[in-house]
Amino acid sequence: xxxxxxxxxxxxxxxxxxxxxxxxxxxxxxxxxxxxxxxxxxxxxxxxxxxxxxxxxxxxxxxxxxxxxxxxxxxxxxxxxxxxxxxxxxxxxxxxxxxxxxxxxxxxxxxxxxxxxxxxxxxxxxxxxxxxxxxxxxxxxxxxxxxxxxxxxxxxxxxxxxxxxxx
Amino acid sequence: xxxxxxxxxxxxxxxxxxxxxxxxxxxxxxxxxxxxxxxxxxxxxxxxxxxxxxxxxxxxxxxxxxxxxxxxxxxxxxxxxxxxxxxxxxxxxxxxxxxxxxxxxxxxxxxxxxxxxxxxxxxxxxxxxxxxxxxxxxxxxxxxxxxxxxxxxxxxxxxxxxxxxxxxxxxxxxxxxxxxxxxxxxxxxxxxxxxxxxxxxxxxxxxxxxxxxxxxxxxxxxxxxxxxxxxxxxxxxxxxxxxxxxxxxxxxxxxxxxxxxxxxxxxxxxxxxxxxxxxxxxxxxxxxxxxxxxxxxxxxxxxxxxxxxxxxxxxxxxxxxxxxxxxxxxxxxxxxxxxxxxxxxxxxxxxxxxxxxxxxxxxxxxxxxxxxxxxxxxxxxxxxxxxxxxxxxxxxxxxxxxxxxxxxxxxxxxxxxxxxxxxxxxxxxxxxxxxxxxxxxxxxxxxxxxxxxxxxxxxxxxxxxxxxxxxxxxxxxxxxxxxxxxxxxxxxxxxxxxxxxxxxxxxxxxxxxxxxxxxxxxxxxxxxxxxxxxxxxxxxxxxxxxxxxxxxxxxxxxxxxxxxxxxxxxxxxxxxxxxxxxxxxxxxxxxxxxxxxxxxxxxxxxxxxxxxxxxxxxxxxxxxxxxxxxxxxxxxxxxxxxxxxxxxxxxxxxxxxxxxxxxxxxxxxxxxxxxxxxxxxxxxxxxxxxxxxxxxxxxxxxxxxxxxxxxxxxxxxxxxxxxxxxxxxxxxxxxxxxxxxxxxxxxxxxxxxxxxxxxxxxxxxxxxxxxxxxxxxxxxxxxxxxxxxxxxxxxxxxxxxxx
Numbered sequence: 005x006x007x008x009x010x011x012x013x014x015x016x017x018x019x020x021x022x023x024x025x026x027x028x029x030x031x032x033x034x035x036x037x038x039x040x041x042x043x044x045x046x047x048x049x050x051x052x053x054x055x056x057x058x059x060x061x062x063x064x065x066x067x068x069x070x071x072x073x074x075x076x077x078x079x080x081x082x083x084x085x086x087x088x089x090x091x092x093x094x095x096x097x098x099x100x101x102x103x104x105x106x107x108x109x110x111x112x113x114x115x116x117x118x119x120x121x122x123x124x125x126x127x128x129x130x131x132x133x134x135x136x137x138x139x140x141x142x143x144x145x146x147x148x149x150x151x152x153x154x155x156x157x158x159x160x161x162x163x164x165x166x167x168x169x170x171x
Numbered sequence: 172x173x174x175x176x177x178x179x180x181x182x183x184x185x186x187x188x189x190x191x192x193x194x195x196x197x198x199x200x201x202x203x204x205x206x207x208x209x210x211x212x213x214x215x216x217x218x219x220x221x222x223x224x225x226x227x228x229x230x231x232x233x234x235x236x237x238x239x240x241x242x243x244x245x246x247x248x249x250x251x252x253x254x255x256x257x258x259x260x261x262x263x264x265x266x267x268x269x270x271x272x273x274x275x276x277x278x279x280x281x282x283x284x285x286x287x288x289x290x291x292x293x294x295x296x297x298x299x300x301x302x303x304x305x306x307x308x309x310x311x312x313x314x315x316x317x318x319x320x321x322x323x324x325x326x327x328x329x330x331x332x333x334x335x336x337x338x339x340x341x342x343x344x345x346x347x348x349x350x351x352x353x354x355x356x357x358x359x360x361x362x363x364x365x366x367x368x369x370x371x372x373x374x375x376x377x378x379x380x381x382x383x384x385x386x387x388x389x390x391x392x393x394x395x396x397x398x399x400x401x402x403x404x405x406x407x408x409x410x411x412x413x414x415x416x417x418x419x420x421x422x423x424x425x426x427x428x429x430x431x432x433x434x435x436x437x438x439x440x441x442x443x444x445x446x447x448x449x450x451x452x453x454x455x456x457x458x459x460x461x462x463x464x465x466x467x468x469x470x471x472x473x474x475x476x477x478x479x480x481x482x483x484x485x486x487x488x489x490x491x492x493x494x495x496x497x498x499x500x501x502x503x504x505x506x507x508x509x510x511x512x513x514x515x516x517x518x519x520x521x522x523x524x525x526x527x528x529x530x531x532x533x534x535x536x537x538x539x540x541x542x543x544x545x546x547x548x549x550x551x552x553x554x555x556x557x558x559x560x561x562x563x564x565x566x567x568x569x570x571x572x573x574x575x576x577x578x579x580x581x582x583x584x585x586x587x588x589x590x591x592x593x594x595x596x597x598x599x600x601x602x603x604x605x606x607x608x609x610x611x612x613x614x615x616x617x618x619x620x621x622x623x624x625x626x627x628x629x630x631x632x633x634x635x636x637x638x639x640x641x642x643x644x645x646x647x648x649x650x651x652x653x654x655x656x657x658x659x660x661x662x663x664x665x666x667x668x669x670x671x672x673x674x675x676x677x678x679x680x681x682x683x684x685x686x687x688x689x690x691x692x693x694x695x696x697x698x699x700x701x702x703x704x705x706x707x708x709x710x711x712x713x714x715x716x717x718x719x720x721x722x723x724x725x726x727x728x729x730x731x732x733x734x735x736x737x738x739x740x741x742x743x744x745x746x747x748x749x750x751x752x753x754x755x756x757x758x759x760x761x762x763x764x765x766x767x768x769x770x771x772x773x774x775x776x777x778x779x780x781x782x783x784x785x786x787x788x789x790x791x792x793x794x795x796x797x798x799x800x801x802x803x804x805x806x807x808x809x810x811x812x813x814x815x816x817x818x819x820x821x822x823x824x825x826x827x828x829x830x831x832x833x834x835x836x837x838x839x840x841x842x843x844x845x846x847x848x849x850x851x852x853x854x855x856x857x858x859x860x861x862x863x864x865x866x867x868x869x870x871x872x873x874x875x876x877x878x879x880x881x882x883x884x885x886x887x888x889x890x891x892x893x894x895x896x897x898x899x900x901x902x903x904x905x906x907x908x909x910x911x912x913x914x915x916x917x918x919x920x921x922x923x924x925x926x927x928x929x930x931x932x933x934x935x936x937x938x939x940x941x942x943x944x945x946x947x948x949x950x951x952x953x954x955x956x957x958x959x960x961x962x963x964x965x966x967x968x969x970x971x972x973x974x
Contacts, residue, residue: 027305027306027307027308028308029306029308041306049293089227089228090227090228090292091292091293092292092293092294093227093228093292093293093294093295094293094294095230095294095313105681106681106684116230117229117230119230129568144315146315146316147314147315147317148294148313148314148315149293149294149314150294151294167558167562168558168561168562168565169561169565170565
């Protein structure tokens with residue numbers, strides 16, 4: 005049963021328009037009023053990538069929430085989609101070649117975007133974890149993050165290497 | 172050649188080629204050359220930021236730099252690693268392909284840039300700039316480079332505004348390996364190649380320095396004990412069979428009986444000495460190890476006490492606990508259970524092989540062949556078991572965390588009636604643990620019998636071969652063969668032990684390395700070599716252009732300046748998250764500011780002795796922590812020699828006495844973990860009493876009375892008013908009624924002090940303070956609490972009359 009007191013007021017997709025300006029930044033127009041450059045924030049970044057999208061100005065003040073960007077017109081949808089992809093881009097680990105432990109640090113040799121990439125992870129309990137049932141997040145010691153979006157689909161050798169360290 | 176080099180590196184005879192390190196802010200040599208060739212004079216460059224992405228979704232090498240005339244972006248194509256490998260294989264050197272190739276070089280006139288920004292996304296960031304209200308993109312970078320990008324932003328903006336940009340360049344702090352100087356990840360002192368396990372071992376054994384004679388005697392006892400053990404089969408089998416039980420023995424009954432008693436007596440004596448020396452080394456190990464481990468634990472704990480608050484906030488506190496407990500225990504168990512047996516087993520193996528060789532070379536060679544097979548097989552399975560056991564360990568940790576979470580949150584669970592859901596969740600984790608335990612047990616139950624069969628088959632083959640040597644060629648006597656079989660049996664356990672002890676040793680060394688890492692961590696906050704000790708600590712505070720951030724590019728305090736005279740009271744108001752608590756933490760030097768300074772009595776807190784500073788600053792914060800112990804112990808925490816009278820007086824001043832005396836155990840009530848359950852207000856009153864007894868010159872009250880009802884708050888306010896006399900007080904509060912006695916008020920918003928002055932000045936100004944005051948007054952009037960604001964009303968009248 006839906007509790008009416010907890011209902012959210014979403015932005016009306018028909019009144020919203022998004023486009024990239026000539027410098028490549030997303031600009032928002034609400035009810036024919038240009039709000040200037042805006043940021044799009046995913047409320048549920050891993051599970052609902054196109055829903056509950058917060059629109060904020062550069063001062064981090066919320067203009068409103070869009071229920072689903074799919075409800076926007078085609079050009080706005082494609083602009084929002086592109087902006088979200090850029091903003092939420094995370095290097096995707098396609099293969100784990102080796103994991104070596106030394107001094108409590110784990111040295112990962114991986115392949116990201118078809119290129120070799122090495123990074124160091126400490127405290128695997130925190131820094132190697134599932135964000136959802138099948139999405140694995142890895143945080144290295146420098147604060148970089150990497151993702152394995154579909155853990156079950158990566159090659160068996162990588163899974164065999166990762167498995168002992170997964171919670 | 173490659174293999175020889177690797178061996179030489181391993182043996183530390185030859186140093187591996189060191190990577191060329193370029194400090195932050197500078198261009199690497201090859202890049203400088205390329206840019207110069209392309210018309211950019213790099214001699215005048217002020218600062219450079221190296222980004223690692225050339226678009227929002229792809230990696231590349233981008234240099235963003237600036238000089239007095241403009242800002243430049245140079246994008247390079249990274250050398251193709253696969254191509255590099257291929258060219259090496261073909262021995263075909265293609266230097267042109269292996270050096271970076273300039274893709275584009277853009278320049279932006281400096282007068283067409285208003286400000287540079289470092290924006291943060293999920294896993295990346297973007298360097299942008301604005302000009303005439305429009306934004307333009309410069310480059311993208313991985314989120315790990317945010318700190319460096321933000322530094323570039325600060326340096327550029329300061330340069331552009333004509334400010335002292337060089338002060339930011341002093342903050343450039345490259346993380347490099349202390350041995351080879353190549354870049355290392357955050358928090359690491361050595362790079363991967365310089366982690367020298369030998370030095371760890373040396374250092375680990377240095378803990379035994381104090382007990383070295385006992386250690387030497389222990390090793391001697393192990394050697395002797397193993398020696399006696401090796402001798403045993405010579406008498407219990409060979410001499411018994413060949414000299415006594417031999418059917419063809421020509422000796423008479425009496426002589427045989429004498430020989431039998433001699434053999435049996437010798438066996439008993441050997442066993443007695445063997446046990447005596449075993450007892451000796453076990454006794455020594457039991458005596459020295461707890462002392463060594465005690466010393467290691469004390470050293471870790473001491474090192475942890477020296478670490479700054481930032482370390483505990485940002486680093487893995489969970490793993491710190493592990494280091495004191497699990498890692499030191501790992502070291503303990505290796506030295507108790509592993510080290511003596513390592514010596515004993517090594518001696519046993521060598522001794523047995525020597526005896527075997529002396530008995531029969533052919534048979535011994537067949538034994539070595541079998542042993543080699545076992546030595547190869549065991550580590551293979553050991554690796555599998557290690558993985559399975561690790562999984563069990565992981566699931567076990569999860570289960571422990573779940574239980575701990577459940578115990579800590581039991582009130583919430585009951586309040587929301589979520590017992591069944593919690594049980595389901597526990598059941599799920601528990602089932603996973605059960606599954607992994609079954610998997611590990613099944614693997615062990617399958618592998619071990621197979622391995623035993625292999626060992627027995629190998630033993631049987633050796634025995635069969637020995638039998639042939641005994642019957643056919645008479646190379647062996649029956650006694651020798653039987654002795655050989657006994658030695659073969661004695662060999663099995665040490666070989667198994669030696670095949671997996673290396674992993675145990677590796678775990679012990681890893682634990683030791685983690686322990687040393689803590690011991691070697693340099694605290695962020697540390698005293699100067701000769702810190703200033705104020706003869707008369709008065710307590711005046713001066714904050715100059717203070718800037719602070721917990722995370723790069725997220726400033727919490729922005730250019731804040733304040734001045735409080737000794738003995739004055741400053742009230743700090745502002746929304747949650749405005750930075751009020753951070754300011755108090757900076758005054759107490761729990762953190763060091765990024766820029767600006769906090770001065771006490773005119774001396775920068777960085778120059779003051781931390782001990783004197785903390786002794787003279789008392790903080791009553793929102794986070795109340797009571798240590799395990801009695802209420803009296805907790806009140807006495809800052810002054811352990813406080814008398815009972817002082818404890819009661821402090822409790823009375825904090826309005827804690829009345830509730831303490833209601834408790835059956837009074838001041839001796841046990842609190843903290845597992846102790847008496849106290850309410851938030853009661854705990855807060857104990858923490859106020861703790862500060863009252865400290866008698867500090869600077870008192871920081873951070874929402875000290877937030878958890879209390881109006882009456883208790885008023886009682887404590889009265890006590891605190893007395894306490895404030897003669898000392899500098901900083902009171903942080905949402906409720907403005909708490910700040911009625913403040914000499915000065917500061918309104919903090921988003922890390923900045925937007926209003927500063929006396930109550931009257933701020934009320935007359937009719938700014939943010941006036942607005943908040945009016946709002947609270949209306950709210951209190953609405954809920955019928957008007958009496959609490961008599962003073963404010965009076966002051967307000969005064970303020971308005973000054974209009």
